[in-house]
Amino acid sequence: MGMLGKIFTWWNGATIGTAWQLRRKRRVGSDSLGNVYYEGGTDPNGLTRRWVIYNGANDASRVPPEWFGWLHHQVADLPDQALPPVRAWQKEAVPNLTGTGLAYRPPGALEKGGRRAAATGDYEAWTPGE
Secondary structure (H helix, E strand, O other), X not given: OHHHHHHHOOOEOOOHHHHHHHOOOEEEEEOOOOOEEEEXXXXXXXXXXXXXXXXXXXXXXXXXXXXXXXXXOXXXXXXXXXXXXXXXXXXXXXXXXXXXXXXXXXXXXXXXOOOOOOOOOOOXXXXXXX
8 A cells, every 4th residue: 555555544553643643752662563653642530641552454363462461551560570481371363353254153054054053852932832
């Protein structure tokens, strides 16, 4: 898309207007997905404003949990300072896969052939008046 894409689209990273406003803000870090985080100024409630500039499509599920907590003022310090180190048993955060080929499809879904498992015979339909 190039320069026109930056001016007129918001769904693939920051627009030119957002980038212009962030030039005066402080870059505080980035995550493993390449998203970049900024802070600066205050909102009407007196809280510091915080931003994320996505690396790729703007999808809130692509913000890791530790940075989500920072963005929403659940932790005061940056995630690497405020949170304990990641434990060996913890899994990586996964973005929302709805609408992709990797989305969950239960048995019987049309995308999986539309064939459901046969009924087991333990279901008895209710009819009114019986």
